[in-house]
Amino acid sequence: MEKKKHLTTNQGVPVTDNQNSLTVGERGPVLLQDVQFVEKMAHFDRERIPERVVHAKGAGAHGFFQVYKSMAPYTKAKFLQDPKEKTPVFVRFSTVTGGRGSADTVRDPRGFAVKFYTEEGNYDLVGNNLPVFFIRDAIKFPDMVHAFKGAPDNNIPSASSAHNRFWDFISLTPESTHMIIWLFTDRGTPKSFRMMEGFGVNTYVWVNSEGKRVYVKYHWKPKLGVHSLDRHEATRLAGVDPDYLTRDLWNTIASGGEVEYELCVQLMEIEDELKQVFDPLDPTKTWPEDKFPLMVVGKMVLNRNPNNFFAEVEQAAFCPASIIPGIEFSADKLLQGRTFSYADTQRHRLGPNYLQLPINRPIVEVNNNQRDGAMQLGEFSGPVNYEPSSLAGGSPVEAPAGTPYVYRVEGEVTRKKISKTKDFQQAGEKYRSLSKMNQEHLIDNLITDLMQIDKPIQQRVIENLTKADPELGKSVAEGLKL
Template sequence: MSTTPPRLTTASGIPVADHQNSLSAGRRGPLLLQDFHLIEKLQHFNRERIPERVVHAKGSGAYGSFTVTHDITRYTSAKLFAQVGQATETFVRFSTVGGERGSADTERDPRGFALRFYTEDGNWDLVGNNTPMFFIKDPIKFPDFVHTQKRDPQTNLKSAQMMWDFWSHAPESLHQVTMLFSDRGTPDGYRHMDGFGSHTYSLINAAGERVWVKWHLKTQQGIKNLMADEAARLAGTDPDHAQRDLFEAIARGDFPRWNVYIQVMTEAQADTWEQRTGWNPFDLTKVWPHADCPRIPVGVVTLNRNPDNYHAEVEQAAFSPANLVPGMGYSPDKMLQGRLFAYHDAQLYRVGTNHQHLPVNRARCPFHHQQRDGAMAIANGGAAPNYETVNAAGTAPSGFGHGDPGWALHGVAGRYDERGESDDFTQAGNLFRLMPPDAQDRLTTNIAHAMQHVSDDVQQLQIGHFTKADPAYGAAVRRKLADLREG
């Protein structure tokens, strides 16, 4: 095999005569604008960083496969579930949420868990987290929430006051806050955590019948979390701990796997759910208890190949929960509805108009559309027309299409304030009571340390939420804050 390096060229394939010395007007003279190789190198260098994601900025990714292990065709006509044993190529991106690209992998933070399934009917993107719930239930609050998790506009420092000010005035966040400050708030890498679609989606079978679903991925590696002191140590000694662990495990053939499950709720159940439980089944701050909606096994995801190039395949990966295939559908989940717009819009800004043509984002099945031109038009349709002929007779649409009959809508259009009406405390209390005493102790210690420099009014408001969830929860945080003040 030849070891001769390939000939160096410009990006247009023109041979480079000299890549060590710029063209100049004499030995000491100024440089010449005609040195295109110099100009091209500098121009590309200046543009080597695309805007980082506002959230989920630091991530790791890998390729793999999804294999069907159980028949769910009674719920969905999606072709990737057509038969047991069927395999579909996947790409998964894990991430922290609030930190920048240079932040530590071991920060206390939710973890993004985004999966792409390259199906024969197009890409299905299941874009979730390692938690089954979220901080808010309405997307209009999302920019404000994220701003509180980022940097103060004056100091450019993270601000506990901003974080707790938001959470204390949004008790709907209590369930996720309880999860965040528990042991699961600092997973030991990406292989040892579960994943969730989090939102409510729908599945539609061949008869056009719909069920509401939630997606769960349970790690076969077992749950492992980092204690606060170990997470802090790794942040200083190995800030890329999670990325290193994932990459090296796959490289040595220790392929991580997750069992895939769904929870199913019928439309009839959903119609009476809130009246019976006090919880909106489409509220992202809530979960469906397993006693009411047990997990149903579906398949296994295995990650078995590392990307060849991080930027091209992980940084430019562009997911969107709007990407669903026939046999699947959305739901009235308000946060999901907001994300259907926000994710694709973010990718247009961050990666570009034609980001879906990049190899990691490109569908593996044939595709045809009339979206043409724009920057980096990789697959621009050739000589084919750039419009679709209009049929004067129409297309006889039915429901949402692909067999989805559509939803029955009720009520008057308007802005609905659910504060004071919804139960934001029972599920957070249930989560607290599920924890053994030592885990409860670590939870309340983590919260007290995070709140110790927050103003007293915010502390008292937040302690009131903890107390409503469980009196022991609020009492422990109050006591530990007092101990920190006295210490």
């Protein structure tokens, strides 16, 4: 039989009584010198950290990624070269708007964040289950999230789009129309994290070993296909099992199952960027798949549940700025803003040394001269914490550079929106591409939400929907008796 371990304090001192506090006589009062009590209670009092400002509710799993064939013609990223190599991954799925305790099946985009622990450092692909986004400039993100989340006076609602503030912002943000059409199909209520697609949404750049650059958009395809809940089932489940999607993922893996997705990419030559009728770097747009076909890259298998939710899921920190050689940012303004926001919030949420936490730590050695800061775990020695240095053998030194390459960026300094906005064209195309049943569900989902909204806001939403597709606008207006 396994020998039982003894309870101790955090200082390692044996605890002989964990039931009774130290008192004067058996009826109290309690003594402040009960250091065992003080330590236990003080730790408990600090057990919550700030929840994520968005994507607060989530579930995670470990697994691996493997390419089917080398991507060397397009990117030098090492983990995308060798079909025999398995790269460990950690994935976190999430809802966006609700707080940490909110229901899994509310209408919302779902986060699909993947951390690849590669031999060249960590690469994060921080995506969603819908291919476009509400806005195209990061400067609008705080307003958007304020409008979606609880009102500043009464904190209502905690997780739902059926409220004036959401639709007020949306109706005044015409570029959100495309996203709204995706979100209000049943894809806004996925049946399982195992049955939803993932999209990088933003445009990135792949660079090969010759320095050739190409634009890239990412797609995850679930092996089980895409399946959604209808509005009625999603609403019922939010009541009877608010953790429905979390439980589904956990139980699948706990019972020995595997969860599999294929990674596909769309590539676009940089020279073709300005030849498109839409702006390819605009995250409110998709790239038509007939012109930019999906290329299958590899597969991801999730096969291990976390051991500890807080350590692995709550403390996981994903960031679109975590890139590796062979992958770069495009000039997409939303992406550029994201590259600042994530690590900034994580320094606040988890502290300046958050990348030392086991779930965030790269599998390769980290060598630099950053020292100190709250919760520093490194055990450094010696006098050298600067570079260049001749002391300590001059180590660490700069790594050898890859093939040097340059690209030009020029233009006026300005605050202007892009000229090819085309806010409604792809929105209308998306609506018309839906099956009859999916069109009906979209209209029904929109009406149910909008029914609860003030008339002038309803009117503005109808105007935007009508610009996308007159029949869609008319059907929703009729449903609302406008």
